Amino acid sequence: MTRPRPGTPPDDGDTVAAVGEFGVVDRVLARAGTAAAALVGPGDDAAVVRAPDARVVASTDVLVEGRHFRRDWSSAEDVGHKAAAANLADVAAMGAVPTALLVGLACPADTPLAWLEGVAVGMAAECAPHGAAVVGGDTVASAPDSSAVVLSVTVLGDLQGRTPVTRDGARPGDVVAVAGRLGWSACGWAVLRRGFTSPAAAVAAHRRPAPPYAAGPAAADAGATAMCDVSDGLLADAGHIAAASGAVLHLDRGTLASFVDPAGPLAQVAAALGGDPLAWVLTGGEDHAILATFPAAADLPAGFTRIGVVEDGVPGVMVDGVAAADVAEGLGESAGHVHF
Incomplete structure (x- = not known):
């Protein structure tokens, strides 16, 4: 493993404070792309987005x-990709496809505008394959004693006639x-x-x-009974x-262990750190894989791997008969990410 060179945000003298709110909006939106479903895009009091299904899937994540x-770990474009991905995956996990994003931004006045433009480029690149894009949002200065950037992203999606797949549909035998x-x-x-x-x-x-992303709608089409990212x-x-169900x-521990390639990065890093790569497979978040349950007779869509079964009992998760927490x-590790 190699160490990174110290990194700092770019500073070309062009900051948020220097160009003002509307200058920020203009520069960022110039790199935001175009949403195919937008009837009215950025620039008005609100955007107007087509909803041919007559239902709109909506989700919000805050970064x-x-x-x-x-x-100092990620480029601005990396952050944009990550912010978009977290939201697009939520839409996919309902069996829908994304149509548009709204972004709320809080940042210090000395934030380089080039950095924000990089975030916009990353978001646009993540959204473009789906025909989605940022269609509006808001900007505000962070609290005077805060140096942190906060991104609040809301995504809208289209079910395209599908029944939404929620978390509460798993049944014994699935x-x-x-x-x-x-x-x-x-x-x-x-x-x-490190x-x-x-x-x-x-x-x-x-x-x-x-x-x-495509796994969510594919799972819905295949009759998935419950799903989440x-x-x-x-x-x-x-x-x-x-x-919910x-x-x-x-869950089958042996099958989950097969997600670790003995010659791959997880095994390499775990060996270097003296850990077990299965810990990351079971408890690591932010990969935004699609987890779903299907009727036993259903054909699993391409890309899905069977990892367990649903049974009657006190609601919970077991791995080879052992409770998830244990x-x-x-x-x-803890059994998952703790937000507070």
Whole structure:
């Protein structure tokens, strides 16, 4: 593993304070892209977005500097990609596709405008494959005693005629399956917090998650009974489905262990740090994999791996018969991300 060179935000003398609120808005929106569903885009009191399905999926995530990202760890474009990905994955986990984003920004007056433009470029790049883009938002100065940037992103989505897949539909006999990567972002965070930047693949996974967006609508089309994205960790998010559905999700440890390539980054970093890579697979968040349950007779969509079954019982998550909290404790972790 290699150490990073100290990094600071770019400073070209062009700050938020120097150009003012409307200058910030103009410069950032010039890089925001165009939403295919927008009838009225940025510039008015509100945007107008087509809703051909007559239902709108909506979700909001807040990213706080120092908690969700660090400017000395990630480029501005990285932060933009990550902010968009967290929201786009929530829409996918309902079985929908994204149409538009609204962004609220709080930042210090001396924030370089070039940094904010980089965030806009990253968000636009993450949204563009879906035809989505930022259509509006707001900017405000941070509190005088705060140096942190805060991004609040709201995403809108279109179900395209599908029934929304919620967390409360898992039933005994269903199959539990997951699409996407598990543990990679947590592994990358472990690398960065120790002052290193390699393996590059793990670090990149933390800086720019790669959610399997298409897996959400595909799961809905295949008859998924419950679904959510893995933002807080597999055990924690499986627990959300279990609690909402009033059922037990029994996960197979052997299958989950197969998510760790013995020659891959998770195994390499765990060996270097003296840990168990399975801890990241079970408890690491921010990969935004798609976790879903399906009727036993359903054909799993491409990209999904069966990892367990749903059974009757006191709602919760078990791994090879052991309660999730005990499994996490045995790995030296909590069962998932704790926000407060």
